[in-house]
Amino acid sequence: MMIRIALQSKGRLNEDSLALLAEAGIGIEPSKRKLLSRSDDFPIEILYLRDDDIPHAVERGVADIGIVGLNEYEERQCGAAIVHRLGFGKCRLSLAIPKGESYAGPAYFAGKRIATSYPVILRKFLTEKQIEAEIEEIAGSVEIAPAVGLADAIFDIVSSGGTLVSNGLKEVETAMHSEAVLIATPGLAAEKQALLDQLLFRIESVERSRGKKYILMNIPTDRIPEAAAILPGVKSPTILPLAEAGWSSMHAVVDERALWQKIERLKAIGAEDILVLALEKMIL
Numbered sequence: 001m002m003i004r005i006a007l008q009s010k011g012r013l014n015e016d017s018l019a020l021l022a023e024a025g026i027g028i029e030p031s032k033r034k035l036l037s038r039s040d041d042f043p044i045e046i047l048y049l050r051d052d053d054i055p056h057a058v059e060r061g062v063a064d065i066g067i068v069g070l071n072e073y074e075e076r077q078c079g080a081a082i083v084h085r086l087g088f089g090k091c092r093l094s095l096a097i098p099k100g101e102s103y104a105g106p107a108y109f110a111g112k113r114i115a116t117s118y119p120v121i122l123r124k125f126l127t128e129k130q131i132e133a134e135i136e137e138i139a140g141s142v143e144i145a146p147a148v149g150l151a152d153a154i155f156d157i158v159s160s161g162g163t164l165v166s167n168g169l170k171e172v173e174t175a176m177h178s179e180a181v182l183i184a185t186p187g188l189a190a191e192k193q194a195l196l197d198q199l200l201f202r203i204e205s206v207e208r209s210r211g212k213k214y215i216l217m218n219i220p221t222d223r224i225p226e227a228a229a230i231l232p233g234v235k236s237p238t239i240l241p242l243a244e245a246g247w248s249s250m251h252a253v254v255d256e257r258a259l260w261q262k263i264e265r266l267k268a269i270g271a272e273d274i275l276v277l278a279l280e281k282m283i284l
């Protein structure tokens with residue numbers, strides 16, 4: 001039994017999708033890469049597709065699971081189920097107009113022509129705002145449409161906003177926020193569902209360790225209660241006796257954002273020889 005995952009073959013999501021699988025212990029040798037590749041580490045096959053084709057492939061069970069942008073998933077209105085948000089490929093779908101135009105609200109778009117590769121999501125947004133506009137569907141280079149007279153405005157992916165600025169446009173409305181999502185064929189067979197659950201368990205262990213560090217230090221044994229209050233750990237901190245009487249070694253997992261502030265408090269109560277290590281996975 002094997003599970004098949006559809007990934008974007010090239011483009012924005014390809015690298016991060018492969019990196020996530022690698023962190024979950026699923027390696028694909030680049031030299032052995034074909035449009036359908038097997039992993040040696042896990043019963044999984046990788047099917048490389050254009051991102052546009054992934055929602056439908058997963059809906060029909062051509063692939064059991066897939067990684068795709070939420071924007072693409074929504075646009076295809078597909079019946080695959082979202083099983084996990086992955087936190088990369090973050091962007092938004094926005095309306096933008098030439099920067100010299102004055103803008104007072106969505107009524108601006110009434111009777112205008114809007115170029116986009118996302119007609120379904122745009123139509124839904126316009127209907128909600130009760131605006132009638134003309135949608136000009138184009139496959140790419142959307143941001144150039146106003147300058148060449150193809151449209152009055154655009155609706156497209158924005159991340160840093162750099163593409164809009166370099167095309168003389170300004171963002172005026174955001175219709176949705178997107179990120180990569182893991183999707184699955186509804187009603188997977190039990191053995192495939194079990195493999196998906198194993199994969200999700202691994203992904204969650206990787207995610208849990210993000211932004212966390214492993215800290216160890218030597219501390220006078222009589223200061224352990226104070227140190228434990230600073231470093232509560234996952235269950236509680238690990239304490240080991242040192243060969244030198246009156247001293248202990250204390251280990252704990254700490255949130256990176258609080259790291260320096262905690263180190264200062266620990267030093268103040270006598271902690272010495274503090275080591276901070278990277279944390280790869282947290283399996284609870």
Ligand SMILES: Nc1ncnc2c1ncn2[C@@H]1O[C@H](COP(=O)(O)OP(=O)(O)OP(=O)(O)O)[C@@H](O)[C@H]1O
Nearest residue numbers: 008011012013050051052069072089090091157159
């Ligand atoms: N600038 C960006 N920043 C972050 N995420 C982005 C950005 N642009 C696109 N994305 C996300 O990555 C997905 C894939 O984008 P990409 O530009 O690679 O698509 P594409 O050109 O349609 O690729 P394909 O050749 O597979 O059809 C988008 O659907 C979106 O979810």
Ligand SMILES: O=P(O)(O)OC[C@H]1O[C@H](OP(=O)(O)OP(=O)(O)O)[C@H](O)[C@@H]1O
Nearest residue numbers: 012140141157158159160161162163164
């Ligand atoms: O706000 P920004 O950070 O400038 O990003 C937005 C741009 O990124 C994407 O295109 P991409 O660069 O992936 O090229 P593509 O049009 O070939 O997909 C998207 O289609 C926008 O054009």
Ligand SMILES: [Mg+2]
Nearest residue numbers: 050051052053
């Ligand atoms: Mg595409």
